[in-house]
Amino acid sequence: MIKIDDPLVQQSFQELATYIALPSVSAKHQAQKQTADFLKKLLEEVGAQVQVLTDYPAPLVFAEIKPQQPSTTTILIYNHYDVQPEEPVELWHSDPFHLKITKDKLIGRGAADCKGDFISRLTALRRYQQKHGDWPCNIKFLLEGEEEIASEHLPQYLAKYHELLAADLVLWESGSKNEQEQFSIQGGNKGVLCFELVANSAAIDLHSSYAAVVDSAPWRLVAAINSLRDADGHIKIPGFYEQVLPPTSREQELVEQAAVPDLQEKWQLTLPLLKNKSVNYNLTFSPTINIEGLSSGWEGPGVKTVTPKTARAKLEFRLVPNQDPQEIFTQLTQYLQDQGFSDIQVNYLLGESAYRWDLQHPLVDLLVETAQKCYGGADQIELLPSSPGTGPMALINQYTQAPIVACGVGYSKSGNHAPNENIRISDYLEFIEFFDQFLERL
Ligand SMILES: [Zn+2]
CATH class of the missing domain: 3.30.70.360 (Alpha-Beta Plaits)
Structure with missing residues:
Protein backbone atom coordinates (compact mmCIF):
# COMPACT_ATOMS: atom_id res chain seq x y z
CA MET A 1 0.00 0.00 0.00
CA ILE A 2 1.15 3.48 -0.75
CA LYS A 3 2.45 5.18 2.42
CA ILE A 4 1.69 8.59 3.82
CA ASP A 5 5.35 9.65 3.54
CA ASP A 6 5.50 8.74 -0.15
CA PRO A 7 6.59 11.93 -1.97
CA LEU A 8 3.56 11.61 -4.28
CA VAL A 9 1.21 11.59 -1.30
CA GLN A 10 2.96 14.55 0.29
CA GLN A 11 2.74 16.43 -3.00
CA SER A 12 -0.95 15.55 -3.23
CA PHE A 13 -1.60 17.00 0.25
CA GLN A 14 -0.11 20.28 -0.93
CA GLU A 15 -2.26 20.23 -4.05
CA LEU A 16 -5.35 19.44 -2.01
CA ALA A 17 -4.50 22.29 0.37
CA THR A 18 -4.26 24.76 -2.54
CA TYR A 19 -7.47 23.38 -4.03
CA ILE A 20 -9.42 23.65 -0.76
CA ALA A 21 -8.06 27.17 -0.18
CA LEU A 22 -9.88 28.24 -3.37
CA PRO A 23 -13.35 29.03 -1.96
CA SER A 24 -15.23 27.80 -5.03
CA VAL A 25 -18.76 28.08 -3.62
CA SER A 26 -20.99 28.00 -6.69
CA ALA A 27 -24.01 29.39 -4.82
CA LYS A 28 -21.96 32.59 -4.33
CA HIS A 29 -20.19 32.39 -7.74
CA GLN A 30 -16.84 32.53 -5.96
CA ALA A 31 -13.34 31.79 -7.30
CA GLN A 32 -14.66 30.06 -10.42
CA LYS A 33 -12.03 31.26 -12.85
CA GLN A 34 -9.13 30.86 -10.40
CA THR A 35 -10.17 27.29 -9.61
CA ALA A 36 -10.51 26.36 -13.28
CA ASP A 37 -7.05 27.84 -13.93
CA PHE A 38 -5.59 25.88 -11.01
CA LEU A 39 -7.03 22.63 -12.41
CA LYS A 40 -5.71 23.44 -15.88
CA LYS A 41 -2.22 23.82 -14.45
CA LEU A 42 -2.46 20.56 -12.47
CA LEU A 43 -3.69 18.60 -15.46
CA GLU A 44 -1.08 20.08 -17.79
CA GLU A 45 1.60 18.98 -15.33
CA VAL A 46 0.59 15.35 -15.88
CA GLY A 47 0.70 15.88 -19.65
CA ALA A 48 -2.98 16.40 -20.41
CA GLN A 49 -4.31 18.55 -23.24
CA VAL A 50 -6.59 20.96 -21.41
CA GLN A 51 -9.40 23.18 -22.63
CA VAL A 52 -11.06 25.68 -20.33
CA LEU A 53 -14.48 26.33 -21.86
CA THR A 54 -15.90 29.68 -20.84
CA ASP A 55 -19.28 29.98 -22.57
CA TYR A 56 -20.98 30.45 -19.17
CA PRO A 57 -19.83 32.08 -15.91
CA ALA A 58 -18.48 28.86 -14.35
CA PRO A 59 -15.84 27.50 -16.74
CA LEU A 60 -15.99 23.84 -17.75
CA VAL A 61 -12.58 22.17 -17.72
CA PHE A 62 -12.07 19.39 -20.24
CA ALA A 63 -8.80 17.47 -20.42
CA GLU A 64 -7.47 14.43 -22.20
CA ILE A 65 -4.41 12.25 -21.85
CA LYS A 66 -3.45 9.76 -24.49
CA PRO A 67 -0.97 6.91 -24.22
CA GLN A 68 1.93 6.73 -26.69
CA GLN A 69 0.70 3.22 -27.50
CA PRO A 70 -2.78 3.97 -28.94
CA SER A 71 -5.62 2.43 -26.91
CA THR A 72 -9.23 1.70 -27.83
CA THR A 73 -10.40 2.16 -24.23
CA THR A 74 -11.39 5.55 -22.84
CA ILE A 75 -12.25 6.36 -19.25
CA LEU A 76 -13.93 9.66 -18.51
CA ILE A 77 -13.45 11.06 -15.02
CA TYR A 78 -16.23 13.42 -13.96
CA ASN A 79 -15.66 15.70 -10.98
CA HIS A 80 -16.94 19.09 -9.92
CA TYR A 81 -14.74 21.83 -8.54
CA ASP A 82 -17.50 23.76 -6.83
CA VAL A 83 -18.46 23.23 -3.19
CA GLN A 84 -21.38 23.96 -0.90
CA PRO A 85 -21.41 27.18 1.18
CA GLU A 86 -19.33 26.93 4.36
CA GLU A 87 -22.12 28.22 6.60
CA PRO A 88 -22.80 27.83 9.51
CA VAL A 89 -19.17 28.87 10.04
CA GLU A 90 -19.46 28.85 13.85
CA LEU A 91 -19.89 25.06 13.79
CA TRP A 92 -16.54 24.48 12.10
CA HIS A 93 -13.63 23.64 14.44
CA SER A 94 -11.16 24.97 11.86
CA ASP A 95 -11.13 27.33 8.87
CA PRO A 96 -13.31 25.64 6.19
CA PHE A 97 -10.97 26.84 3.43
CA HIS A 98 -7.75 25.74 5.08
CA LEU A 99 -6.90 22.03 4.76
CA LYS A 100 -6.40 20.77 8.30
CA ILE A 101 -4.31 17.60 8.47
CA THR A 102 -4.63 15.66 11.74
CA LYS A 103 -3.04 12.31 12.52
CA ASP A 104 -5.87 10.48 10.76
CA LYS A 105 -8.02 13.01 8.87
CA LEU A 106 -8.07 15.63 6.12
CA ILE A 107 -10.57 18.35 7.02
CA GLY A 108 -11.92 21.22 4.92
CA ARG A 109 -14.77 22.21 2.62
CA GLY A 110 -14.69 19.89 -0.37
CA ALA A 111 -12.44 17.24 1.24
CA ALA A 112 -15.11 14.60 0.60
CA ASP A 113 -17.25 16.30 -2.05
CA CYS A 114 -15.23 16.09 -4.17
CA LYS A 115 -11.82 17.80 -4.15
CA GLY A 116 -10.21 14.91 -2.23
CA ASP A 117 -11.59 12.45 -4.77
CA PHE A 118 -10.15 14.35 -7.70
CA ILE A 119 -6.68 14.74 -6.15
CA SER A 120 -6.55 11.06 -5.12
CA ARG A 121 -7.43 10.01 -8.67
CA LEU A 122 -4.79 12.31 -10.10
CA THR A 123 -2.24 10.93 -7.64
CA ALA A 124 -3.00 7.35 -8.72
CA LEU A 125 -2.50 8.42 -12.33
CA ARG A 126 0.83 10.05 -11.46
CA ARG A 127 1.90 6.90 -9.67
CA TYR A 128 1.01 4.76 -12.66
CA GLN A 129 2.91 7.05 -14.97
CA GLN A 130 5.97 7.03 -12.71
CA LYS A 131 6.09 3.25 -12.93
CA HIS A 132 5.35 2.88 -16.64
CA GLY A 133 6.23 6.20 -18.25
CA ASP A 134 2.91 5.95 -20.10
CA TRP A 135 -0.85 5.58 -19.62
CA PRO A 136 -2.94 2.39 -19.71
CA CYS A 137 -5.68 3.91 -21.89
CA ASN A 138 -7.16 7.24 -22.94
CA ILE A 139 -8.24 9.24 -19.93
CA LYS A 140 -10.56 12.21 -20.15
CA PHE A 141 -11.58 14.66 -17.45
CA LEU A 142 -14.76 16.66 -17.26
CA LEU A 143 -14.66 19.12 -14.37
CA GLU A 144 -17.69 21.32 -13.88
CA GLY A 145 -18.23 24.26 -11.55
CA GLU A 146 -21.96 24.20 -10.90
CA GLU A 147 -22.80 20.71 -9.63
CA GLU A 148 -23.91 22.01 -6.26
CA ILE A 149 -26.41 24.32 -7.97
CA ALA A 150 -27.98 21.58 -10.10
CA SER A 151 -25.44 21.88 -12.95
CA GLU A 152 -27.20 24.94 -14.22
CA HIS A 153 -25.32 25.32 -17.51
CA LEU A 154 -24.07 21.77 -18.03
CA PRO A 155 -26.89 20.93 -20.49
CA GLN A 156 -25.84 23.84 -22.73
CA TYR A 157 -22.14 22.99 -22.41
CA LEU A 158 -22.79 19.34 -23.28
CA ALA A 159 -25.08 20.17 -26.17
CA LYS A 160 -22.18 22.11 -27.68
CA TYR A 161 -19.17 19.97 -26.71
CA HIS A 162 -20.51 16.42 -26.28
CA GLU A 163 -18.29 15.05 -29.04
CA LEU A 164 -15.32 15.55 -26.73
CA LEU A 165 -16.81 13.14 -24.21
CA ALA A 166 -16.93 9.82 -26.06
CA ALA A 167 -15.91 7.16 -23.53
CA ASP A 168 -16.38 3.52 -22.52
CA LEU A 169 -16.84 4.15 -18.81
CA VAL A 170 -17.45 7.21 -16.68
CA LEU A 171 -15.95 7.33 -13.20
CA TRP A 172 -18.28 9.54 -11.20
CA GLU A 173 -17.18 12.31 -8.85
CA SER A 174 -17.16 10.70 -5.43
CA GLY A 175 -18.33 7.95 -3.17
CA SER A 176 -17.83 6.63 0.31
CA LYS A 177 -17.68 3.63 2.56
CA ASN A 178 -21.01 2.83 4.20
CA GLU A 179 -21.72 2.44 7.93
CA GLN A 180 -20.57 -1.18 7.78
CA GLU A 181 -17.25 0.12 6.40
CA GLN A 182 -17.93 -1.49 3.04
CA PHE A 183 -16.50 0.29 0.00
CA SER A 184 -19.56 1.34 -1.99
CA ILE A 185 -19.73 1.23 -5.78
CA GLN A 186 -22.89 2.82 -7.14
CA GLY A 187 -24.33 2.96 -10.63
CA GLY A 188 -26.85 5.75 -10.60
CA ASN A 189 -28.72 8.50 -8.86
CA LEU A 245 -39.07 2.05 -14.66
CA PRO A 246 -39.32 -1.13 -12.55
CA PRO A 247 -36.01 -2.54 -11.30
CA THR A 248 -34.56 -5.53 -13.16
CA SER A 249 -34.08 -8.75 -11.20
CA ARG A 250 -30.31 -8.17 -11.09
CA GLU A 251 -30.85 -4.64 -9.71
CA GLN A 252 -33.21 -6.00 -7.06
CA GLU A 253 -30.72 -8.70 -6.18
CA LEU A 254 -27.94 -6.16 -5.63
CA VAL A 255 -30.19 -4.11 -3.38
CA GLU A 256 -31.34 -7.14 -1.38
CA GLN A 257 -27.72 -8.12 -0.78
CA ALA A 258 -26.80 -4.68 0.56
CA ALA A 259 -26.61 -4.08 4.30
CA VAL A 260 -29.65 -2.27 5.69
CA PRO A 261 -28.76 0.94 7.53
CA ASP A 262 -30.36 1.42 10.95
CA LEU A 263 -31.80 4.86 10.32
CA GLN A 264 -33.81 4.85 13.55
CA GLU A 265 -30.63 4.50 15.58
CA LYS A 266 -28.49 6.70 13.35
CA TRP A 267 -30.62 9.84 13.68
CA GLN A 268 -32.63 8.99 16.80
CA LEU A 269 -35.80 9.21 14.75
CA THR A 270 -38.91 10.09 16.74
CA LEU A 271 -41.38 8.90 14.09
CA PRO A 272 -41.70 5.36 12.72
CA LEU A 273 -40.38 4.70 9.21
CA LEU A 274 -42.94 4.94 6.42
CA LYS A 275 -44.86 1.69 6.03
CA ASN A 276 -43.99 0.39 2.60
CA LYS A 277 -41.39 -1.84 0.99
CA SER A 278 -37.95 -2.41 2.49
CA VAL A 279 -35.59 0.43 3.44
CA ASN A 280 -33.04 -0.35 0.72
CA TYR A 281 -35.73 -0.90 -1.91
CA ASN A 282 -37.20 2.52 -1.22
CA LEU A 283 -33.87 4.30 -0.99
CA THR A 284 -32.91 2.91 -4.39
CA PHE A 285 -36.09 2.47 -6.41
CA SER A 286 -38.93 4.61 -5.01
CA SER A 353 -33.68 13.23 -14.45
CA ALA A 354 -32.65 9.95 -12.83
CA TYR A 355 -30.15 7.38 -14.08
CA ARG A 356 -29.72 3.78 -12.96
CA TRP A 357 -28.19 0.58 -14.32
CA ASP A 358 -27.28 -2.94 -13.24
CA LEU A 359 -23.47 -2.56 -13.19
CA GLN A 360 -22.89 -5.36 -15.70
CA HIS A 361 -19.95 -4.39 -17.89
CA PRO A 362 -16.46 -5.89 -18.32
CA LEU A 363 -14.76 -2.68 -17.13
CA VAL A 364 -16.94 -2.62 -14.02
CA ASP A 365 -16.18 -6.31 -13.38
CA LEU A 366 -12.51 -5.33 -13.44
CA LEU A 367 -13.17 -2.42 -11.10
CA VAL A 368 -15.09 -4.64 -8.68
CA GLU A 369 -12.42 -7.38 -8.74
CA THR A 370 -9.78 -4.74 -8.01
CA ALA A 371 -11.86 -3.34 -5.16
CA GLN A 372 -12.31 -6.80 -3.68
CA LYS A 373 -8.56 -7.28 -3.69
CA CYS A 374 -7.72 -3.83 -2.28
CA TYR A 375 -10.50 -3.48 0.28
CA GLY A 376 -10.33 -6.94 1.87
CA GLY A 377 -12.67 -9.28 -0.03
CA ALA A 378 -16.10 -9.50 -1.62
CA ASP A 379 -17.93 -8.90 1.66
CA GLN A 380 -16.13 -5.56 2.04
CA ILE A 381 -17.73 -4.23 -1.15
CA GLU A 382 -21.25 -2.90 -1.63
CA LEU A 383 -22.70 -2.73 -5.15
CA LEU A 384 -25.79 -0.62 -5.70
CA PRO A 385 -27.57 0.24 -8.97
CA SER A 386 -28.37 3.74 -7.70
CA SER A 387 -27.76 6.09 -4.82
CA PRO A 388 -30.72 7.86 -3.18
CA GLY A 389 -29.15 11.25 -4.00
CA THR A 390 -29.19 13.33 -7.18
CA GLY A 391 -26.62 14.53 -9.70
CA PRO A 392 -26.30 15.05 -13.45
CA MET A 393 -25.62 11.37 -14.30
CA ALA A 394 -28.59 11.09 -16.66
CA LEU A 395 -27.36 14.10 -18.59
CA ILE A 396 -23.80 12.78 -18.94
CA ASN A 397 -25.14 9.36 -19.91
CA GLN A 398 -27.46 10.88 -22.50
CA TYR A 399 -24.46 12.33 -24.33
CA THR A 400 -21.81 9.65 -23.71
CA GLN A 401 -24.04 6.56 -23.74
CA ALA A 402 -21.31 5.19 -21.46
CA PRO A 403 -22.08 3.39 -18.21
CA ILE A 404 -21.34 5.33 -15.03
CA VAL A 405 -19.94 4.18 -11.68
CA ALA A 406 -19.37 6.17 -8.53
CA CYS A 407 -16.89 5.36 -5.79
CA GLY A 408 -14.48 7.43 -3.75
CA VAL A 409 -12.60 8.44 -0.65
CA GLY A 410 -15.43 9.29 1.78
CA TYR A 411 -16.84 7.39 4.74
CA SER A 412 -20.15 7.44 6.60
CA LYS A 413 -19.13 10.40 8.78
CA SER A 414 -17.57 12.55 6.04
CA GLY A 415 -20.26 15.19 6.50
CA ASN A 416 -20.63 16.22 2.86
CA HIS A 417 -22.23 19.69 2.70
CA ALA A 418 -21.94 19.99 6.52
CA PRO A 419 -19.44 21.70 8.84
CA ASN A 420 -16.13 19.87 9.48
CA GLU A 421 -16.34 17.96 6.20
CA ASN A 422 -13.56 15.39 6.30
CA ILE A 423 -12.06 12.20 4.95
CA ARG A 424 -9.80 9.67 6.66
CA ILE A 425 -6.21 9.57 5.47
CA SER A 426 -6.38 5.74 5.45
CA ASP A 427 -9.32 5.85 2.98
CA TYR A 428 -7.49 8.40 0.84
CA LEU A 429 -4.39 6.19 0.62
CA GLU A 430 -6.49 3.05 0.01
CA PHE A 431 -8.26 4.75 -2.87
CA ILE A 432 -4.99 5.82 -4.50
CA GLU A 433 -3.80 2.22 -4.23
CA PHE A 434 -7.12 0.87 -5.56
CA PHE A 435 -7.30 3.21 -8.55
CA ASP A 436 -3.65 2.62 -9.39
CA GLN A 437 -4.28 -1.16 -9.28
CA PHE A 438 -7.32 -0.72 -11.51
CA LEU A 439 -5.18 1.13 -14.04
CA GLU A 440 -2.64 -1.70 -13.83
CA ARG A 441 -5.33 -4.22 -14.77
CA LEU A 442 -6.69 -2.34 -17.76
ZN1 LIG B 1 -20.42 16.28 -5.19
Missing part, protein backbone atom coordinates in the same frame (compact mmCIF):
# COMPACT_ATOMS: atom_id res chain seq x y z
CA LYS A 190 -32.27 9.65 -8.49
CA GLY A 191 -33.69 12.64 -10.31
CA VAL A 192 -35.31 15.60 -8.62
CA LEU A 193 -38.04 18.15 -9.11
CA CYS A 194 -37.95 21.09 -6.69
CA PHE A 195 -40.93 23.40 -6.54
CA GLU A 196 -42.56 26.04 -4.41
CA LEU A 197 -46.18 26.44 -3.34
CA VAL A 198 -47.51 29.86 -2.36
CA ALA A 199 -50.90 30.65 -0.85
CA ASN A 200 -52.24 34.21 -0.60
CA SER A 201 -55.47 34.91 1.26
CA ALA A 202 -55.72 38.66 1.96
CA ALA A 203 -54.16 42.06 1.20
CA ILE A 204 -52.76 42.31 4.76
CA ASP A 205 -52.16 40.16 7.84
CA LEU A 206 -55.39 40.30 9.84
CA HIS A 207 -56.25 40.52 13.53
CA SER A 208 -56.75 36.83 14.34
CA SER A 209 -60.20 37.43 15.83
CA TYR A 210 -61.32 37.31 12.19
CA ALA A 211 -60.38 33.62 12.10
CA ALA A 212 -64.00 33.14 13.20
CA VAL A 213 -65.04 33.89 9.63
CA VAL A 214 -61.91 34.28 7.49
CA ASP A 215 -59.87 31.39 6.14
CA SER A 216 -56.12 31.92 5.93
CA ALA A 217 -53.18 31.20 3.67
CA PRO A 218 -51.38 28.75 6.00
CA TRP A 219 -54.51 26.56 6.37
CA ARG A 220 -54.95 26.62 2.62
CA LEU A 221 -51.33 25.69 2.05
CA VAL A 222 -51.28 22.77 4.49
CA ALA A 223 -54.52 21.45 2.96
CA ALA A 224 -52.94 21.56 -0.50
CA ILE A 225 -49.75 19.87 0.71
CA ASN A 226 -51.77 17.25 2.56
CA SER A 227 -53.55 16.32 -0.65
CA LEU A 228 -50.27 15.28 -2.28
CA ARG A 229 -49.39 12.23 -0.18
CA ASP A 230 -50.97 9.60 2.04
CA ALA A 231 -49.67 8.60 5.48
CA ASP A 232 -47.45 5.86 4.02
CA GLY A 233 -45.70 8.23 1.65
CA HIS A 234 -47.63 7.16 -1.45
CA ILE A 235 -47.99 10.09 -3.85
CA LYS A 236 -51.61 10.70 -4.84
CA ILE A 237 -51.11 12.56 -8.13
CA PRO A 238 -52.72 10.53 -10.96
CA GLY A 239 -50.10 9.27 -13.41
CA PHE A 240 -47.20 10.01 -11.07
CA TYR A 241 -46.02 6.38 -11.03
CA GLU A 242 -46.98 5.61 -14.63
CA GLN A 243 -43.52 6.07 -16.19
CA VAL A 244 -41.58 4.54 -13.28
CA PRO A 287 -39.78 8.17 -5.90
CA THR A 288 -40.52 10.38 -2.89
CA ILE A 289 -42.05 13.67 -1.90
CA ASN A 290 -40.45 15.82 0.78
CA ILE A 291 -41.29 19.15 2.40
CA GLU A 292 -38.03 21.10 2.54
CA GLY A 293 -39.39 24.12 4.36
CA LEU A 294 -42.59 25.88 5.40
CA SER A 295 -43.04 29.51 6.39
CA SER A 296 -45.88 31.80 7.28
CA GLY A 297 -46.88 34.42 9.82
CA TRP A 298 -45.24 35.13 13.12
CA GLU A 299 -42.15 33.03 13.91
CA GLY A 300 -40.47 35.44 16.35
CA PRO A 301 -40.42 35.31 20.16
CA GLY A 302 -43.63 35.39 22.20
CA VAL A 303 -47.10 35.74 20.75
CA LYS A 304 -48.56 37.65 17.85
CA THR A 305 -52.24 36.94 17.28
CA VAL A 306 -52.34 37.27 13.55
CA THR A 307 -54.06 35.58 10.61
CA PRO A 308 -51.27 35.55 8.00
CA LYS A 309 -51.99 36.68 4.46
CA THR A 310 -49.28 34.53 2.86
CA ALA A 311 -47.81 31.07 3.30
CA ARG A 312 -45.07 29.37 1.31
CA ALA A 313 -43.51 25.97 1.18
CA LYS A 314 -40.60 24.46 -0.70
CA LEU A 315 -40.97 20.84 -1.69
CA GLU A 316 -39.21 18.27 -3.80
CA PHE A 317 -39.89 14.99 -5.52
CA ARG A 318 -36.98 12.57 -5.89
CA LEU A 319 -37.58 10.81 -9.17
CA VAL A 320 -36.55 7.47 -10.65
CA PRO A 321 -35.69 6.57 -14.24
CA ASN A 322 -38.20 7.50 -16.94
CA GLN A 323 -40.00 10.08 -14.79
CA ASP A 324 -39.60 13.41 -16.54
CA PRO A 325 -39.39 16.44 -14.19
CA GLN A 326 -41.34 18.70 -16.58
CA GLU A 327 -44.07 16.13 -17.08
CA ILE A 328 -44.39 15.55 -13.33
CA PHE A 329 -44.63 19.31 -12.82
CA THR A 330 -47.52 19.46 -15.30
CA GLN A 331 -49.27 16.58 -13.49
CA LEU A 332 -48.75 18.34 -10.16
CA THR A 333 -50.28 21.64 -11.32
CA GLN A 334 -53.20 19.84 -12.94
CA TYR A 335 -53.80 17.77 -9.80
CA LEU A 336 -53.84 20.81 -7.51
CA GLN A 337 -56.34 22.48 -9.82
CA ASP A 338 -58.54 19.37 -9.87
CA GLN A 339 -58.45 19.24 -6.08
CA GLY A 340 -59.77 22.81 -5.93
CA PHE A 341 -56.46 24.52 -5.20
CA SER A 342 -56.23 26.66 -8.32
CA ASP A 343 -55.56 29.67 -6.04
CA ILE A 344 -52.24 28.11 -4.97
CA GLN A 345 -49.27 29.35 -6.98
CA VAL A 346 -46.97 26.55 -8.14
CA ASN A 347 -43.42 27.59 -9.06
CA TYR A 348 -40.93 25.31 -10.79
CA LEU A 349 -37.48 25.65 -9.20
CA LEU A 350 -35.32 22.96 -10.77
CA GLY A 351 -35.42 19.51 -12.28
CA GLU A 352 -32.99 16.71 -13.09
